[in-house]
Amino acid sequence: MGSREKFDEELREIYRMLMEMGDIAVSSISSAMEAVEKLDEEKAKVALQNNQKSFELMRGIEDKCTELLMLQAPVAGDLRRIITAMKVSIDLNRIVRYAKNISTLALDMVKEREGHFKKLVGLKGMKKTTIEMIEKAMKALFEKDKSLALEVYEEEKDVDALYEQIFRELITYMVEDNRKITRGVRYLLAGRYLERIADHACNIAEGAIYVATGERISPE
Amino acid sequence: MNLRTRKMKGNAMIILVALAFVIIMIPLMSMLYMIAIRGIGAISLEFLTSLPTPPGEPGGGVGNAIQGSLMLVATASAISIPISIMAAVYISEYRGKLSSAIELITDVLSGTPSIVAGVFIYVLIIPRTGFSALAGSLALSVLMIPTVTIASYESLKAVPNHIREAAIALGVPKWKTSLFVVLRSAMIGIGTGVILGIARISGETAPLLFTALGNMYWNEGLLQPTSALPLLIYNYATSPYRSWQAQAWGAAFILLVIVLLLNIGVRIVARKR
Amino acid sequence: MSSEIEIEDLNAWFGEKHVLKDVSMEMEKNRITAIIGPSGCGKTTLIRCINRMHETVPEARVEGRILLNELDVYQEDPVSIRSRIGMVFQRPNPFPTMSVSENAVAGLKLRGTRDRSVLAEKAKEVLMAVGLWDEVRNELNKPGTSLSGGQQQRLCIARALAVEPEVILMDEPCSALDPVSTMRIEDLIYRLRENYTIIIVTHNMQQAARISDRTAFLYMGELIEYGPTKRLFEKPENELTERYISGRFG
CATH class of the missing domain: 1.10.3720.10 (MetI-like)
Incomplete structure (x- = not known):
């Protein structure tokens, strides 16, 4: 095997690992949120376990990328893919950590032995959109699709709007009834974490555009 | 071909080449020898610096x-x-x-x-x-x-x-x-x-x-x-x-x-x- | 003084072989322009057209215009053009019959400078400019070919500088050198940029990326892509360029 083929092989492996991280991120969010919705301890633990796996994958990607940079001095598209893989792996790992934080919130709620005082419509909406954003951003990255990546930016605005909505709604609940403050803050934090996740999804979309065209989109 | 015959061939070649060398050297060396033996006797300062003399007269150069x-x-x-x-x-x-x-x-x-x-x-x-x-x-x-x-x-x-x-x-x-x-x-x-x-x-x-x-x-x-x-x-x-x-x-x-x-x-x- | 080079519709041939096809490009003043491309793509021919060395080969032919500060190189006396556009070759080629200091000022001497003090001073000046003075000050009378490969190449650069050119062409100047000598020459080239316009042909893409301001990619005699080095190595516009610089050619 020539060194170029080995290089291509390594780069493919890095992106396979990245795809695995993406899947872990998505499943972490969905189990963490399910744990919150159904106050399900088992689901919460899934997201906690994912955290370690994701961290190891990120380190693996970092090592492989460092090695390729060191040994192969990549340029052009190769260089962009390697740099982006490193950055995206960090974003995905952050996402998994936010999902873990959400799981911790769920565990806290389980300990409180109390049902939800409202239907979690807004949070469900945020979950759905953030997962969609991550999936789109990853697809854009793999398919070098700039317009798909730009859609991710559009959806971030929806997430922000939903968060704003939840924020106002919960403030109202908490002002009316101060016994709802503990739970209310937990909902609010979950929303805040989802909003952060959406932000990282945008970073992934940015990386996708860089891989596709070499442009660097500045975040607004 | 085994090692022995190859060695023999090599040796035969060396002998042939050496023979050729000797054949070339014989006339060359004998010529040099002859000229040196007969020529050196004639060399003297006078021989190198003076004019020829008519045949029969001694000396000259x-x-x-x-x-x-x-x-x-x-x-x-x-x-x-x-x-x-x-x-x-x-x-x-x-x-x-x-x-x-x-x-x-x-x-x-x-x-x-x-x-x-x-x-x-x-x-x-x-x-x-x-x-x-x-x-x-x-x-x-x-x-x-x-x-x-x-x-x-x-x-x-x-x-x-x-x-x-x-x-x-x-x-x-x-x-x-x-x-x-x-x-x-x-x-x-x-x-x-x-x-x-x-x-x-x-x-x-x-x-x-x-x-x-x-x-x-x-x-x-x-x-x-x-x-x-x-x-x-x-x-x-x-x-x-x-x-x-x-x-x-x-x-x-x-x-x-x-x-x-x-x-x-x-x-x-x-x-x- | 440094000058800019403008190439317009340059075509070059070796006999029937068309080695440069309609190349047009500008090389900026006080900048390093790198020319890259696979073997036989015409990159060496391109720079040899600039100082009119191409035509010294039998059967070689050139068409098109090359302007040195708006002066058409092909309307001028080639000898005077070559003194304004210096050249450094692939293999270090000091004159074997001359000493280190004679080599440094060989151009001046052969072009008619007789004054010994002028020559000695110039030799010191250019040897210092290439960072060789401290290394060879006690060996000035040894043959130029007695130096190490890297030193010989710096001597050749000094020799080119002594004629006071405006542009310096370099034809793979490090390809015969070890990595340490290569780095020294690269540093030197980068320093020379302040006073000269430099055009360097290189096989080594990392070298082009390290030292040049602009990079041209030549393929089969055609200029495929030309632009700022950083841009070209980060996001080449042409598919061929991308494949070449990332080592996926052929």
């Missing part, structure tokens, strides 16, 4: 022949070396329309029998000027020019092209590049060629027979007939007189030493490379 040879060779070199080097520079550096013609002529000339060179000058010049050292030098030049031209051309060709390019790229005109860079780099090879050329002509007899003719006295100028070592050897060796024949061996010995020294000179120059 070949001083005028040595002087004549030096004069002929020096004049021939003065004529041939510049012409040859310029011709070589022209063929190698300028590659003009004439260069292939010059190359061909040079090759043909270098194979010309030396007597033809003598006859050529005899026909061309002697009827107008009579026998002279100058005519002899011209005849020798006809032989020397091709030798030196070919040697110079070969050593100019051996100068790597990047040396020329380096000079040209500095904004040095072509002619300066050829003379001061390329020619200078080829000097050792050219020097070797010149010495070989001199060695060749110092032993030539045939072209001098019709041109320099010979002389029993000191040579007084380029336009007079002159003696030379090869001429003297030819005349003395074919004479019926014992004393002259003995002196011919002595002269042959001197000539041999001169050619030998020139060849050693070539080796020293060439080793500097």
Whole structure:
């Protein structure tokens, strides 16, 4: 095997690992949120376990990328893919950590032995959109699709709007009834974490555009 | 084929080669031996510096022949070396329309029998000027020019092209590049060629027979007939007189030493490379 | 003084072989322009057209215009053009018959400068400029070819500088050198940029990326892509360029 083929092989492996991280991120969010919705301890633990796996994958990607940079001095598209893989792996790992934080919130709620005082419509909406954003951003990255990546930016605005909505709604609940403050803050934090996740999804979309065209989109 | 037969074959080859070497060396060494034995006895200061005496008279020497040879060779070199080097520079550096013609002529000339060179000058010049050292030098030049031209051309060709390019790229005109860079780099090879050329002509007899003719006295100028070592050897060796024949061996010995020294000179120059 | 080079519709041939096809490009003043491309793509021919060395080869032919500060190189005396556009070759080629200091000022001397003090001063100046003075100050009378390969190449650069050119062409100047000598030459080239316009042909893409301001990619005699080095190595516009610089050619 020539060194170029080995290089291509390594780069493919890095992106396979990245795809695995993406899947872990998505499943972490969905189990963490399910744990919150159904106050399900088992689901919460899934997201906690994912955290370690994701961290190891990120380190693996970092090592492989460092090695390729060191040994192969990549340029052009190769260089962009390697740099982006490193950055995206960090974003995905952050996402998994936010999902873990959400799981911790769920565990806290389980300990409180109390049902939800409202239907979690807004949070469900945020979950759905953030997962969609991550999936789109990853697809854009793999398919070098700039317009798909730009859609991710559009959806971030929806997430922000939903968060704003939840924020106002919960403030109202908490002002009316101060016994709802503990739970209310937990909902609010979950929303805040989802909003952060959406932000990282945008970073992934940015990386996708860089891989596709070499442009660097500045975040607004 | 097994190792033993291969070894035997190898040994057989070595023996054959050694035999060939001995066969070549026998005539050479016996010639050197004979000339040395018979020639050394004749050598003395008087022999080297005085004029020949008439046959039968004792003493006398070949001083005028040595002087004549030096004069002929020096004049021939003065004529041939510049012409040859310029011709070589022209063929190698300028590659003009004439260069292939010059190359061909040079090759043909270098194979010309030396007597033809003598006859050529005899026909061309002697009827107008009579026998002279100058005519002899011209005849020798006809032989020397091709030798030196070919040697110079070969050593100019051996100068790597990047040396020329380096000079040209500095904004040095072509002619300066050829003379001061390329020619200078080829000097050792050219020097070797010149010495070989001199060695060749110092032993030539045939072209001098019709041109320099010979002389029993000191040579007084380029336009007079002159003696030379090869001429003297030819005349003395074919004479019926014992004393002259003995002196011919002595002269042959001197000539041999001169050619030998020139060849050693070539080796020293060439080793500097 | 440094000058800019403008090439317009340059075509070059070796006999029947068309080695440069309609190349047009500008090389900026006080900048390093790198020319890259696979072997036989015409990159060496391109720079040899600029100082009119191409035509010194039998059967070679050129068409098109090359302007040195708006002066048409092909309307001028090639000898004077070559003194304004210096060249450094692939293999270090000091004159074997000359000493280190004679080599440094060979151009001046051969072009007619006789004054010994002028020559000695210039030799020191250019040897210092290439960072060789301290290394060879006690060996100035040794043959130029007695130096190490890297030193010889710096001597050749000094020799080119002594003629006071405006543009310096370099034809793979490090390809025969070890990595340490290569780095020294690269540093030197980068420093020379302040005073000269430099055009360098290189096989080594990392070298082009390291030292040049602009990079041209030549393929089969055609200029495929030309632009700022950083841009070209990060996001080449042409598919061929991308494949070549990332080592996926053929």
